[in-house]
Structure formats: C-alpha cells, structure tokens
Amino acid sequence: MIVAVDAAGGDHYPKNPVEGALQAVDENKELTVLLVGPEDALKKELENHDYDKSRVLIQHAPQVIGMEESPAQAIKNKRQSSIVIGLGLHKAGKCDAFVSAGNTGALLAASMFILGKLKGVLRPTIAVYYPTLKGFRLLVDAGANLEIKPETAVQFAQMAQIYCQQILKIDKPKVGLLNVGEEEGKGTECIKEIHDYLKFFPNFIGNVEGKDILPGKADVYISDGFVGNIVLKFGESIPEILEKMIGKAAMDMELPQEDLKKITTVLRTALAPFNYENVGGIPFLGVNGVSIVGHGGSSPLAIKNMIKSAVKTVENDVNGKIVASLN
Structure with missing residues (x-):
C-alpha cells in the first residue's frame, strides 16, 4: 500500500x-x-x-x-x-x-x-464525521455543493450508506434529511422535492431537525453544502466554547483547584469525539x-x-x- x-x-x-x-x-x-x-x-x-x-x-x-x-x-x-x-x-x-x-x-x-x-456519479461530495451519542455518523454535503438537486441528494445518500457500511460497520444505515421540521411538507421547495425523491430510498426515516443530530437519530444526515458547512463549523466550536464557559463558571464559584482539574478532565473526556484529530479525514465520495x-x-x-x-x-x-x- x-x-x-x-x-x-x-x-x-x-x-x-x-x-x-x-x-x-x-x-x-x-x-x-x-x-x-x-x-x-x-x-x-x-x-x-x-x-x-x-x-x-x-x-x-x-x-x-x-x-x-x-x-x-x-x-x-x-x-x-x-x-x-x-x-x-x-x-x-x-x-x-x-x-x-x-x-x-x-x-x-x-x-x-x-x-x-x-x-x-453526478457530483462528488464532501462527507464528514459528526459525533453523536451513538458514535460517529456522517453529515453530507459539508461544503462541496452549496446547492443540490434531488437526484444528487439520492446519490449522496447511496454513497454515504456504503461508506457507513464498509468503514463505520453500520449494517443498515438510516438516512435523514436535515430540515426545519419533522413533518412532510416542511422546508423550501427544493427540500420538499428532495424529500419526495428520498421517501422511496431504503432506510430513509424522513426529515430530521438540528436537535436530532447529536442524539444520533440517523446515521447519515443529508443536507446541501451551505447548511452542512454551517453545522460542521458549529460542531467544531463546541468543545472550546464549553471548556471556557465551564472554566469561567468554576472560577466564579471559587471551586478548589483540585475540583477544577477533575471537571476539566471529565469535560475533555466527554468531548473527545468532537476532536477531528481522532478521525483525521474522509474521502471525497x-x-x-x-x-x-x-x-x-x-x-x-x-x-x-x-x-x-x-x-x-x-x-x-x-x-x-x-x-x-x-x-
């Protein structure tokens, strides 16, 4: 190799x-x-x-x-x-x-x-690992295609499912479409059309909201690159911001240094999945x-x-x- x-x-x-x-x-x-x-x-x-x-x-x-x-x-x-x-x-x-x-x-x-x-393949895409309570899952597209067509979204789902099966070893990856609500008929006209195409896709669970990502409701989160990149960058900011917020709160409460070290250790351990270093990178699918x-x-x-x-x-x-x- x-x-x-x-x-x-x-x-x-x-x-x-x-x-x-x-x-x-x-x-x-x-x-x-x-x-x-x-x-x-x-x-x-x-x-x-x-x-x-x-x-x-x-x-x-x-x-x-x-x-x-x-x-x-x-x-x-x-x-x-x-x-x-x-x-x-x-x-x-x-x-x-x-x-x-x-x-x-x-x-x-x-x-x-x-x-x-x-x-x-109609359009290659960038998929990224996203940490959830169930382990790493895929967010696609994460910035390569700011706008996507319905048939392209279906291919993204196919490619991401295969990657999940082969690399993440998830048997039957569930696919969710990132949207502003779970109900069918929500979102822009483009998102509605994508939903209509994906509804016949194997293991498609429908629309999912931002609150569903971290709990791991789906294994593959489909999005256009505009929204996907925003979600990605937001996730990358979480560990540093939380560490600063909790550190400030602990200092304001005048916690003993020993307790502060324990809190920091727990926080860094809990947020380790957000660290991109642990996965490195992913191929352009x-x-x-x-x-x-x-x-x-x-x-x-x-x-x-x-x-x-x-x-x-x-x-x-x-x-x-x-x-x-x-x-």
Missing part, C-alpha cells in the same frame, strides 16, 4: 505532515508513504527523525497552494504544486491514495479535474480515486489518522461498491 501525502498542505507543513506520515509507517509495516512537496524542505525536516528510508519516499513538488488561494486559479497556475503532482501520481497508478490537509477547494477541484468522477481531505490545522495525529482512513477506504473497495450500487 502506497499513500501519497501532501507535505506542503495545511497550516503546519512540512513538520506535521512528515511527523504524521512517519507515525503511520511505524504502525503499519505494510505501508509506504510518498511525501509530496519541496524536496529541500522535506529532507531538512526528515533529518530530525529516525525512519525506514525504504518506506518513506520523496516526490519533489516546488509549488505550494495557499489556504486562501482561489481553487480554480491555483490549479491552473500551479501545475507543479503538491496537490496537482500528488493527484497526478495517483491517477498514473504510482500510489493507492492521496491525502491532504491543504486548501479544500483546490483539492476538490483538482480531484475532479485529474481523477474525474466514478461511473454514474464519488471521485474516481481515493482523495482524502483533512482539517487545515491537522496535527501529526490527525495526519496519521487521515492516512489510516485512506488505507481502509482502499482495502474495503469503497469506490467499487459505490459504482456497483449506481450502475
């Missing part, structure tokens, strides 16, 4: 991508990583580590796509970037997957342009390859888990099962 890693992507390159890649190689003796980025910078970073040189390779890519760059312009003008070269290697069969914590829009655009779509996107601030742990996600996606032939379900 060879996984290419965008070593010039994210807020903390090349340090975090390199460290995460080395951790992944240490854990999986069947894995080789291909670090893609400016060769001199990668060699300098690797000097700080002991590693198996036969399983940690470098592919020179002199250009870097910044986090704020226009995806279309970046792909057009930076053909020697780590994202473009890394995905090109994947397209050519030189690696089994590509992972990046870099510019999400650029990665999606390049994935669609270089790898293309799986047979039968519908892309003809395995292109994994992660958080821009990914730590080495998050990078390692992105690589593990890529390995699982390949080993479980998620793309092959998606194609079989659509055609």
